[in-house]
Amino acid sequence: MSEPVLSLRNLGVTLQGRDGSITEVTHDVSLDLAPREFVSIVGPSGSGKTTLLRAASGLRPPSRGEVRFEGAPLRGVVPGISIVFQEYNKSLFPWLTVQRNVMMGARRLPAAQREQEVRDALRRVGLEGFASRYPWELSGGMQQRAALARALVSDPRVLMMDEPFASVDALTRGHLEDVVSDLWERSSFAALLVTHDVAEAVYLADRVLVLSARPSRVLAEIQVNLPRPRSHGHTRLLPEFAELEAQVLQRVEEAGREMVGSRD
């Protein structure tokens, strides 16, 4: 395997609640993300997936272990890592047009290049005619595409996505999965996707990590060797797809049972 672009080494995150209580959210998670690799992370609700992404992206320091980005320790937010959050209505600025929102992601680029890059990013997500609209004038799926354009305009090495399609309807979700798949095929970023949806995890990824219940550790790692390029009409009908989906689902259910058990 080539030198990983991102390495999580025995990452642990312990959070302190406002009442002073201490919760170990992430116990021990390790992952090497290769350049251009697509990894999905699934796990029971509350298993600390968002917390893990925050630590992996430099948004918060881990309590234990280390994150390495391009071979050096990650000490905070860096331009090479972009994140798309679940709630597009909270991640776009409502008082800025789509173009100005995407421009926010381009502010580290040379000024002369920015407008062109923003135009390109909007074209890549299929929003070329909507640059002057405000986010609230767009559908949920279009807002999420604008958030994707903002994340990709800086040409990141790693794109992290936290439940990016959870707030849109099933049809839009399928379409957005294909938008991401297509962008990934045609670009050079590695992707880390957190999702509840096992089929989505398998459909998009080269590898799926299943997290245990909190405090989370890696319960299983499943390689997805489905042919690319993938499409809903083809990939999801393959018998191998159904097998992989069942395999991941079984591990997620195990993690869920573990969680119920821990509450008894």
Ligand SMILES: Nc1ncnc2c1ncn2[C@@H]1O[C@H](COP(=O)(O)OP(=O)(O)OP(=O)(O)O)[C@@H](O)[C@H]1O
């Ligand atoms: N700032 C915080 N202080 C204390 N506890 C927190 C804090 N943020 C999250 N938690 C707790 O950490 C646990 C994991 O939260 P997290 O949001 O990372 O899980 P998740 O796997 O992303 O959940 P979901 O699938 O519902 O999105 C939860 O039990 C949550 O209550």
Ligand SMILES: [Mg+2]
């Ligand atoms: Mg979450």
